[in-house]
Amino acid sequence: MPHDGIVIVGSGHAGARAAQSLRANGWQHRISVIDGEGCAPYERPPLSKAVLSGKSRPEDAVLFPQDFVEQHGIDFRSGVRAVGIDRDTRQVRLSNDDAVSYGRLLLTPGAEPRLLDIPGRELEGVFSLRTAVDACGLSGQLLPGADVVIVGGGLIGLEVAASAIQRGCSVTVIEAGPRLMTRAVPPELAELIRLLHETRGVRFILGRQAVALLGSQRIEALRMDDGSTLACTAALISIGVTPRTDLALAAGLEIENGIAVDCFLKTSDPFIYAAGDACAFKNGDGSRLRLECWKNAEDQGALAARNMMGANEPYTPMPWMWSDQYDRTMQIAGHPELGEQHVARHCPDGSLLVYHLDANDAIVGVSGFGSLREIARGVRTGQMLMQRGIHPAKEALQNPKIDLKAAAKVAAG
Ligand SMILES: Cc1cc2nc3c(=O)[nH]c(=O)nc-3n(C[C@H](O)[C@H](O)[C@H](O)COP(=O)(O)OP(=O)(O)OC[C@H]3O[C@@H](n4cnc5c(N)ncnc54)[C@H](O)[C@@H]3O)c2cc1C
Structure with missing residues (x-):
């Protein structure tokens, strides 16, 4: 010791x-x-x-x-x-x-925060977000009517988009990939999240990259790889x-x-x-x-x-993370990236849970977006199924009328 x-x-x-x-x-x-x-x-x-x-x-x-x-x-x-x-x-x-x-x-x-190696990144009004100081600086720019551009359609970029819209800003998210959150969530969930943001007024430009931030001292616009420009009063670089x-x-x-x-x-x-x-x-x-x-x-x-202190306990996590956007929550547990098949469960209140299964139909991850009540419950159940190695039939996973906890008890004998 x-x-x-x-x-x-x-x-x-x-x-x-x-x-x-x-x-x-x-x-x-x-x-x-x-x-x-x-x-x-x-x-x-x-x-x-x-x-x-x-x-x-x-x-x-x-x-x-x-x-x-x-x-x-x-x-x-x-x-x-x-x-x-x-x-x-x-x-x-x-x-x-x-x-x-x-x-x-x-x-x-x-x-x-990963830096975007493009001209103009030192201009006033260009932010990344990791610290309280970053947040206070960016917050000062989120005034009603401000034109905010967010580079990167990942979790933090989308959370900031939701916050900025709620403060009366006009918000555009530019994402280089063909869809949002390619690293974190399956396409069905990403689509649901995109639709929610769009109904709140966020504009998305997918498959485009920022190549320059323009302005003399402060940021005034952002140029994309197709040569077009977007006027803005503040930019957040959120690319991981x-x-x-x-x-x-x-x-x-x-x-x-x-x-x-x-x-x-x-x-x-x-x-x-x-x-x-x-x-x-x-x-x-x-x-x-x-x-x-x-x-x-x-x-x-x-x-x-x-x-x-000498305990020598191994770290054997069941990964879990969440994100809140507007009044909705997203949660991910386990290893969705190992899934070879996805089974979607559409809840009556519009929440969506996705179970990720390997080739042998074993659940390796669960992700969901919607109301805190449905998502927390569904993800907790998914974690329990993974921990106990219980694999309900796909029809049961899919059907929101089937109580998976009860089905798990039956399966466990
Ligand atoms: C804006 C934001 C939102 C997030 N939202 C979520 C969420 O909704 N859900 C979720 O699951 N996770 C979220 N996260 C992630 C979560 O906050 C991080 O995973 C967590 O903070 C990591 O903790 P850490 O101690 O490893 O690093 P940090 O919290 O970054 O702490 C590292 C500290 O070390 C200091 N440091 C670095 N080098 C040195 C040095 N040489 N000497 C002294 N000090 C040093 C740094 O200044 C910093 O204070 C979010 C992160 C951010 C930035």
Whole structure:
């Protein structure tokens, strides 16, 4: 057991949860948190939803209660970045020329928005969205009548579209792919989501790429790859994120689509762990997986804390994530990307659930969009079916009149 302190680099979701979990599990030694962002740790999901639609502020969703740092004796280094790791002396070098030693080190540096390498990206009024500062800057542009262009029809882009429309902006989403959310959801769901946005007034341009942002100091227009231009007063570039691996790479740790860890979240150095968006873990089937979602950061932060204390519990997640757009919710559980067949279940209230089956008709994932009630219930049932290895007939999955929970009980005998 390490007795010379645990250092956590990054006080985002995974880092904050790890610090809390260490104390909750009885870690009585030093915990140093290196907080590059310079503010109390907060949840990011509300940024694109409640914060941008003007219903809350980033500080309404802090991860640490105000007095947590003092009460639990956390050595919280606010506004300081880790700039190097000396693995021989087990020290983290900091941007203020200080250094902090570790018995165990947890890397939770998260991810950063992918940049669009086109002219004009430095113009005023061009945003990406990862931090509270980004959200406050973008929020200031979402005035009634503003012309907002969103580059990227993924989850965050669509959440921002919903928020901006609700604030009276005119919104256009440009997506390079032939449909929305190609990475995340099946075509039926993507279509339902597109229709909902269109009825609210969002305009979509699919199969087109932004090639230049135009304006002298502020953005005035965006040029697309067919030569046409769109006038705008603000632009959000939302084309995915890249895991922050620079620190780990410079320290000689193994990198593979993120900071590579084993199933115990341990990196190639046994004294260093990683968790959250930056971390690519060994999945049950031996493949490497990196998840960019709240639940993963929440669970990995807590698990890394326990494992640094010696628990040695493997990470065996059933991935789950959600997105809220208008009064509708989307949820995805399991591994829809492994599905070879999709079975759609149309609920009476217009909600749609899609069960993803492999070649042997086993459920490998479930996704849905609609009312919170139907989607939460349907996805929970799908998770239960996957966990118990129960495979109801396709007719039962399809038919909203059939109670799948009851069918599962019958199937389980
Ligand atoms: C706008 C938005 C909306 C989202 N909505 C959803 C949603 O609806 N559902 C869902 O499941 N997920 C959602 N997510 C994803 C979820 O928030 C992330 O998966 C989660 O925040 C990842 O946590 P993390 O700790 O790995 O990284 P982060 O929360 O990004 O934290 C990393 C922290 O490390 C700091 N850092 C980096 N390098 C250093 C360094 N060298 N020194 C010191 N500090 C450093 C960063 O500044 C940052 O504060 C959303 C994300 C965003 C941005």
